[in-house]
Amino acid sequence: MPTRPTLLRCLAIAATTLAGCRSNKPASTPAPASAVGPAATSAATRPAQITDEMVSEGQSIFNNGSCTKCHGPNGAGGPNGPSLAAGSWTHISGGYDEIVHLVTTGVPKAEVKDPTRRFAMNPRGGMTPALTDDQVKAVAAYVWTISHRP
Ligand code: HEC
Numbered sequence: 001m002p003t004r005p006t007l008l009r010c011l012a013i014a015a016t017t018l019a020g021c022r023s024n025k026p027a028s029t030p031a032p033a034s035a036v037g038p039a040a041t042s043a044a045t046r047p048a049q050i051t052d053e054m055v056s057e058g059q060s061i062f063n064n065g066s067c068t069k070c071h072g073p074n075g076a077g078g079p080n081g082p083s084l085a086a087g088s089w090t091h092i093s094g095g096y097d098e099i100v101h102l103v104t105t106g107v108p109k110a111e112v113k114d115p116t117r118r119f120a121m122n123p124r125g126g127m128t129p130a131l132t133d134d135q136v137k138a139v140a141a142y143v144w145t146i147s148h149r150p
Pocket residue numbers: 062065066067068069070071080081082084088089090091092099102103107111112113114115117119120121122124125126139140143
């Protein structure tokens with residue numbers, strides 16, 4: 001006779017435990033999924049056209065040419081040009097081909113978004129002599145690299 005209440009209590013405990021397990025599950029499942037998400041998006045794959053040689057040539061062009069005068073050393077930003085290292089963009093969405101195109105055409109004064117910028121960006125940065133197509137690609141490869149750091 002004493003077995004019956006004991007059995008009922010066991011069933012009640014088992015039911016509570018199962019309910020506890022079920023309510024824990026949704027809380028623990030999303031954690032691994034969200035841990036994978038940000039890692040997958042922040043590790044942007046370098047476009048195949050970009051080589052290490054282009055990046056180091058581009059770094060030299062950037063910091064010895066006109067770019068650094070407006071965009072600051074290593075593209076960190078300056079009074080006459082926005083940061084190119086922040087990973088946020090105004091005119092483009094940051095793709096390599098877009099950077100090549102923007103550097104080639106420049107940004108005419110009428111299209112400069114920030115009213116505190118005093119100068120337009122001339123085509124190819126306005127350097128004398130003008131950057132060749134390969135030099136534009138190299139400096140764009142450098143800009144892509146500094147703006148896509150994990
Ligand atoms: C005379 C100043 C000046 C020089 C020199 C200059 N830029 Fe710019 N650059 C700007 C301005 C101004 C903008 C647009 C900012 C705005 O719209 O508010 C810009 C925009 C850009 C953008 C687009 C940024 C975005 O958020 O969409 C890139 C990329 C860029 N410049 C790269 C370069 C490179 C590479 C060089 C050197 C070859 C260079 N710039 C030389 C002033 C300059």
